[in-house]
Each structure stands twice: as structure tokens, then as C-alpha cells.
Amino acid sequence: MRVVIIGSGNVATHIAKALNQVNIKVSQVWSYHYENALLLAGQIDAIAIADLNQIDITADLCLIAVKDDEIANVVRELSKFKGVIAHTSGSVSLDVFENLTKNYGVFYPLQTFSKDKDVDFSNIPLCLEANNHETLAVLKEVAEQLSKKVEEINSEKRKILHLAAVFACNFTNHLYALADEVLKANQLDFDIIRPLITETANKVQNALPATVQTGPAIRNDNNTLIKHEELLIKQPEMLQIYRTLSNSIKKTR
Amino acid sequence: MRVVIIGSGNVATHIAKALNQVNIKVSQVWSYHYENALLLAGQIDAIAIADLNQIDITADLCLIAVKDDEIANVVRELSKFKGVIAHTSGSVSLDVFENLTKNYGVFYPLQTFSKDKDVDFSNIPLCLEANNHETLAVLKEVAEQLSKKVEEINSEKRKILHLAAVFACNFTNHLYALADEVLKANQLDFDIIRPLITETANKVQNALPATVQTGPAIRNDNNTLIKHEELLIKQPEMLQIYRTLSNSIKKTR
Numbered sequence: 421m422r423v424v425i426i427g428s429g430n431v432a433t434h435i436a437k438a439l440n441q442v443n444i445k446v447s448q449v450w451s452y453h454y455e456n457a458l459l460l461a462g463q464i465d466a467i468a469i470a471d472l473n474q475i476d477i478t479a480d481l482c483l484i485a486v487k488d489d490e491i492a493n494v495v496r497e498l499s500k501f502k503g504v505i506a507h508t509s510g511s512v513s514l515d516v517f518e519n520l521t522k523n524y525g526v527f528y529p530l531q532t533f534s535k536d537k538d539v540d541f542s543n544i545p546l547c548l549e550a551n552n553h554e555t556l557a558v559l560k561e562v563a564e565q566l567s568k569k570v571e572e573i574n575s576e577k578r579k580i581l582h583l584a585a586v587f588a589c590n591f592t593n594h595l596y597a598l599a600d601e602v603l604k605a606n607q608l609d610f611d612i613i614r615p616l617i618t619e620t621a622n623k624v625q626n627a628l629p630a631t632v633q634t635g636p637a638i639r640n641d642n643n644t645l646i647k648h649e650e651l652l653i654k655q656p657e658m659l660q661i662y663r664t665l666s667n668s669i670k671k672t673r
Numbered sequence: 674m675r676v677v678i679i680g681s682g683n684v685a686t687h688i689a690k691a692l693n694q695v696n697i698k699v700s701q702v703w704s705y706h707y708e709n710a711l712l713l714a715g716q717i718d719a720i721a722i723a724d725l726n727q728i729d730i731t732a733d734l735c736l737i738a739v740k741d742d743e744i745a746n747v748v749r750e751l752s753k754f755k756g757v758i759a760h761t762s763g764s765v766s767l768d769v770f771e772n773l774t775k776n777y778g779v780f781y782p783l784q785t786f787s788k789d790k791d792v793d794f795s796n797i798p799l800c801l802e803a804n805n806h807e808t809l810a811v812l813k814e815v816a817e818q819l820s821k822k823v824e825e826i827n828s829e830k831r832k833i834l835h836l837a838a839v840f841a842c843n844f845t846n847h848l849y850a851l852a853d854e855v856l857k858a859n860q861l862d863f864d865i866i867r868p869l870i871t872e873t874a875n876k877v878q879n880a881l882p883a884t885v886q887t888g889p890a891i892r893n894d895n896n897t898l899i900k901h902e903e904l905l906i907k908q909p910e911m912l913q914i915y916r917t918l919s920n921s922i923k924k925t926r
Contacts, residue, residue, distance in 0.1 A: 489894075530865060531869055577860075589866075593877070594886060594925075602840065616785060618874050619784055622874075624863075630853065641740070641742075648835075648836050661921060665847055669843070
């Protein structure tokens with residue numbers, strides 16, 4: 421089994437390293453920025469290529485982890501590639517490959533990646549989709565060596581997953597950032613709420629979030645809600661977020 | 674050292690159990706609902722009292738963990754109590770005790786508690802405040818046996834902390850709940866995004882959240898933002914939350 425990685429961002433980097441760790445050979449790395457391809461290739465004993473024409477057309481799998489809008493452009497340049505081509509995006513449909521290549525699929529890791537932080541791939545849900553059984557089998561063979569959580573998910577459901585992930589991860593991280601802003605403005609350190617953030621995430625590992633909701637909005641504690649709004653009076657944007665989310669919580673009572 | 678606990682909710686329960694574990698004697702428990710006082714007292718070898726008049730007036734500390742609005746009412750009934758009286762609320766000022774008792778303070782654990790889930794108290798920031806040095810010393814003596822993170826925080830800063838906690842915990846949990854709603858409506862299980870939630874919280878344990886923001890809004894990926902809005906077209910409330918938070922993230926670019 422030989423894999424080519426297209427891209428050098430967070431997703432490409434983490435997948436490439438994880439493949440390397442389970443001894444699946446990443447033979448080549450391509451990136452829009454050749455320096456970045458070199459950097460990643462160097463870490464996993466692969467070859468950086470500067471031009472998509474140099475791709476090893478006999479590799480088994482080509483994983484595309486570039487910006488959503490550029491997936492189709494990349495695939496157009498891979499017409500000679502004989503193996504399976506798959507992208508790693510949560511929100512791009514399988515259709516993107518139609519009429520561009522023969523055996524194609526999706527290899528979507530439902531996780532948030534940062535370049536400097538290692539993650540344990542064995543717990544990451546890998547959502548697979550393919551245009552035929554043989555292609556799915558290739559994706560499964562790779563995925564099952566990386567993770568215990570391999571799922572077959574069609575494009576429609578994958579888009580839903582991606583949307584849910586925006587709520588549970590991107591928006592959540594932004595709320596952490598807003599909390600940090602509130603603290604900083606008052607000479608308080610983010611460190612003091614880190615244990616709370618950990619516990620909030622831990623609580624829902626064995627419970628559904630609606631059953632463990634706490635805070636003034638779910639208690640309908642209007643005195644506290646008013647006091648908090650007063651504290652935010654000079655930050656209209658944060659005030660709007662406070663009101664919007666508090667009202668949304670109240671409706672679940 | 675003997676402590677009386679007023680209340681039998683999540684905060685009262687977890688503090689009482691934690692005190693019991695470090696061998697600080699909880700002698701009595703009072704609650705509006707005597708059955709609940711009995712239940713908690715039974716777990717920590719304490720005595721449940723049905724009437725605040727029965728309070729052990731020679732105990733060293735009385736910790737009040739009732740609803741914010743009811744703290745003053747409880748304190749009024751404790752006029753004969755000789756020890757230190759402290760409440761555990763994030764948003765109630767120290768002033769609540771003024772003219773009602775002599776030695777008073779605040780003992781605020783910055784954490785989210787659920788009845789069925791044990792927490793490790795040693796990592797919970799305990800925010801203390803008192804009206805005199807002797808009272809602060811009593812609170813510190815207790816707090817330092819429970820946690821490594823004991824901080825002196827005045828009422829003004831404590832309110833800020835509480836507000837930040839609403840963003841980082843209560844609102845975050847609600848976003849988990851909205852994610853669950855999206856998944857459920859499409860026959861997908863919450864389990865699939867649990868690893869993502871864990872990693873999102875882990876990422877900010879060693880980084881500031883603004884530096885690890887991911888997702889379509891921070892990438893200014895308008896195609897994906899529009900696709901997500903289309904998926905939410907029939908849920909105007911969730912759509913509003915999606916737009917409000919995405920716009921707020923965009924402004925941090």
C-alpha cells in the first residue's frame with residue numbers, strides 16, 4: 421500500500437504522520453507551496469514533489485487535503501493517476517469527482533487539528549464514502565489501521581456532521597476566546613477557567629448535553645442574567661451573543 | 674474543624690463529599706427539602722436538620738449553597754451562629770451579609786457540578802473572599818485541604834469570572850446540545866462528535882483559544898457558510914446563532 425498526500429495543512433500533516441506511524445508508506449507529498457511539501461515530506465521520509473505531473477501514478481491512494489474550493493482543480497490534474505482518489509473534506513459532496521476520475525471517495529476525519537498538537541488517531545471517527553465497493557474497500561483498509569471508529573457516511577449526512585462539528589468545536593472554541601477576552605479586560609488569567617472547560621467537555625462524554633445544562637439561563641435566574649448583561653453593556657456584540665444563547669437555553673426548559 | 678452545609682443541590686453535595694473525603698467533619702446538613710438533607714447527610718455520616726434553629730452554633734464554618742436569591746433569607750435565620758458564614762455563589766457580592774452577621778465570606782468553586790458525576794476537587798479553583806483576616810484564614814484552611822488552586826478574588830472580579838464561566842461552560846454545553854439536535858434530526862448519534870468535543874477542550878489547555886480557532890468562519894470560507902445556512906433554513910433560531918457566532922469569529926480574523 422502506497423499513499424500520496426496532496427496538501428500540507430493541518431489535516432494533511434496529521435493524516436500523513438498517522439499513516440507513517442502505522443507503517444503505511446506515504447511516498448509523495450505535494451503542496452501549493454513547495455517549501456511546505458518539503459517540510460512535511462522530511463518528517464515522514466517521503467518525497468516532496470513540486471508539480472502534480474510528477475505524481476506516482478501507480479500508488480494505491482491519493483488523499484487530497486486542500487481547501488474545499490480547490491479540490492476539483494487538483495483532481496483535474498490527476499487524470500493519469502490509476503489508484504483511488506479521495507478528499508478529506510466534511511462539506512464537499514462526493515459529486516465533486518464526477519466525470520473527472522474513475523475510483524473516488526471521501527476520507528473525512530471528524531476532528532479538529534492544530535499543527536503543533538499531536539492527536540490520538542485511534543479515537544477519531546473516520547467517515548468514508550466511495551463510488552464503488554472496490555474503492556470503499558481500499559479506503560476501509562487504510563482507515564481501519566488508523567482508527568477504531570470507521571463509519572460509512574454518505575455526502576448528505578457528512579454535511580450534517582460537519583455542521584454539528586461547527587457548533588460543537590468551532591463555535592465552542594470561539595466562546596472560550598470570548599471568555600478569555602472578558603477575563604483579560606479585567607486582569608484575570610485564562611488559566612483559572614481551564615479546569616472548567618475540561619470538565620464541561622468531560623460531562624458530556626457519558627451524558628447528553630441537554631440533560632446536564634447548568635447556569636442562570638436554565639435556572640431562569642433573571643437577576644443574574646440582568647447583572648451579566650450590565651457587565652457587557654459596553655460590548656454590544658458580546659451582549660448580543662449573551663442574549664441570543666441565554667434565550668435559546670431558556671427555550672429548552 | 675466542623676462544618677455545617679446549607680443546601681443539598683449540586684454544589685452543596687460535591688463540597689460536602691469533598692470535605693468528608695479529606696476528613697473535615699461535616700456535622701450537619703440543612704435543606705429546604707428535609708428528604709434531600711437526609712439523603713446527603715446519610716452519604717457523609719452527618720445529621721440532617723429540619724429547622725435552621727437546630728444548627729450547631731459552635732461549628733467553625735457554615736457554607737451556604739442555596740439559590741442566589743435565598744442566601745440573605747438563610748443568613749437572617751443564623752443570627753445565633755458563632756462561626757464563619759460563607760456562601761458559594763459566583764454572582765452574589767460579599768455585601769449580602771452586611772449587618773446580618775459578623776464574620777463572613779465567599780467560598781466559590783469555579784466548576785460545573787452534576788449530581789451523578791464525581792469531580793476531582795484538587796484541580797478546582799476555589800475563589801475566596803472575606804470581611805476580615807481571621808475569617809479569610811478559616812476559609813483558606815478549609816480550601817487548601819480541598820484544592821491546590823486557592824485564590825483570593827474580590828466580589829467584582831468574581832462576577833467577571835462567573836460571566837466568563839457562563840461563556841466557557843453554560844453556553845458551550847448548549848452548543849453541544851444544539852449539535853446533538855442537528856445530529857438527531859438526521860438519525861446520527863451524538864457519540865460520533867464526542868472525541869471532537871474532548872479535543873476542542875484539550876487544545877486550549879496549553880494554548881489560548883484565539884490562536885487555535887478553526888472552521889469555515891475563520892477561514893472566510895463563504896461557500897461553506899452559505900451551505901450551512903441553507904441546512905438551517907427551517908430552524909430560524911439556530912440559524913441566528915450560526916450567523917451571530919460566525920460573524921463574531923470573522924471579526925477576529
